[in-house]
């Protein structure tokens with residue numbers, strides 16, 4: 228155990244965590260250079276394309292230190308985006324230390340602080356690392372000041388690296404071995420292991436990722452999950468070394484996987500305790516933070532026949548993504564589907580993309596909503612997160628909406644623009660302070676409903692990428708809400724309805740109609756699009772009739788080319804949903820939320 232180090236890398240998004248992980252992996256030589264490609268831990272296609280880390284991955288690196296001893300370094304990769312704080316917290320619970328990575332050109336940002344606080348909650352030893360020192364604009368002294376002033380860490384401990392150029396990596400490996408403590412735990416005690424992740428392998432069933440705290444586990448053992456008392460026989464245990472590397476046993480202090488023929492995906496819960504069935508440990512671990520979804524939206528298959536496939540896909544995805552919540556849902560316009568809860572908009576997009584790519588489904592996603600607390604006239608209370616289920620306004624006594632405390636860090640020159648953006652979103656400025664002479668931390672209280680959709684994108688664009696943002700949930704507060712209905716060709720489409728603040732409802736209605744006019748292709752008849760509040764039409768647009776003749780351009784008799792074009796048109800239709808007589812494209816359902824500001 229003395230030769231094990233369990234650690235994570237935490238950082239603000241884009242500060243170079245994945246690149247640094249790659250370097251550490253490369254320098255310990257577990258994969259041949261020719262098999263190496265960038266961002267090896269980001270195994271999902273979406274991660275590689277967007278260059279962000281979503282799922283935490285673990286890798287066990289063998290390392291011979293300068294003291295001549297062999298060490299096992301378990302690196303647990305964590306995501307950096309605000310939506311995924313929950314994954315970070317789970318990973319940290321299995322570590323003794325963390326590398327806090329700061330970009331030498333950007334300095335400390337909102338997520339650097341948020342992640343540092345999480346690491347402190349888990350009592351981790353923290354090593355500051357200043358990355359990207361190869362860049363001409365790197366300012367190491369300035370970052371060191373921030374590490375001392377903003378983070379309260381000792382800047383002399385900071386290791387300087389360039390993950391891209393491979394500078395400082397050897398020094399960093401030595402610091403990990405010398406500064407981070409080995410795991411504590413009793414190898415002789417009954418087995419006690421903590422599940423921190425799991426994924427589904429189509430051939431082997433559920434693969435459980437866990438940290439062994441006490442005792443040991445080997446193939447053939449009979450184990451029990453303490454939360455639900457489900458019992459299984461272990462088929463295989465091993466280490467993650469990019470691929471799974473089977474081992475005879477996993478012992479106290481180690482991080483690895485277990486395969487135990489687990490078919491019921493709901494049996495494995497992150498944060499649960501695994502022990503031996505016959506000789507259990509006395510107490511389970513305390514629970515992890517439950518991930519609470521804050522954005523809700525419905526998913527429907529474009530082809531109604533695909534409902535069963537969607538159901539299976541969501542169940543499998545849930546195993547990989549503990550934060551995803553779902554329940555059955557149905558819509559008059561769209562048929563059967565699922566109402567899902569997400570950690571934020573990025574999480575929603577990632578789930579949609581994974582369902583479409585990994586399970587080959589074509590989906591409709593409805594406009595996201597937050598959850599509202601209602602008091603009804605008859606004294607009952609109700610929680611509504613689906614506009615389609617919003618009761619008649621005459622039955623409602625009062626409505627409360629969720630608020631957040633937003634922490635925004637920007638260079639001083641963007642203060643005015645950020646202030647304007649937050650005011651437009653009904654924000655209240657509670658406080659601001661200078662972190663350094665030119666950087667400002669601004670605290671706002673904002674309604675979550677105004678933030679979920681495109682706030683972060685807007686903030687990035689008005690601050691030219693310099694603004695960073697993090698938030699905590701506050702309580703629900705009284706608000707004045709109305710339901711905005713959308714009618715397409717005279718028919719109310721429940722999946723397009725939204726709940727909006729009364730003062731903004733008319734403007735939102737107009738905007739939604741305009742967007743839909745752009746999104747819905749012309750058809751053979753005229754289509755009116757209307758927005759209504761409680762039966763009163765507040766906006767209207769019309770799509771004029773038109774037949775899209777894709778073969779018009781190919782005069783002459785080239786029949787094969789004509790056929791090709793018609794095929795292409797048919798394919799395009801697959802992403803359309805028939806609602807009444809009108810074909811609505813997938814993108815239209817989200818477009819109603821886009822604001823014009």
Ligand SMILES: Nc1nc2c(ncn2[C@@H]2O[C@H](COP(=O)(O)OP(=O)(O)OP(=O)(O)O)[C@@H](O)[C@H]2O)c(=O)[nH]1
Nearest residue numbers: 240241242243244245246279280307359389390391
């Ligand atoms: N010049 C320079 N660029 C770097 C260095 N380290 C990382 N980068 C670049 O910075 C960008 C972001 O790096 P990533 O490793 O993807 O950042 P990340 O923190 O893992 O981002 P998330 O996974 O999304 O949290 C990439 O374009 C890297 O090539 C470095 O030391 N020097």
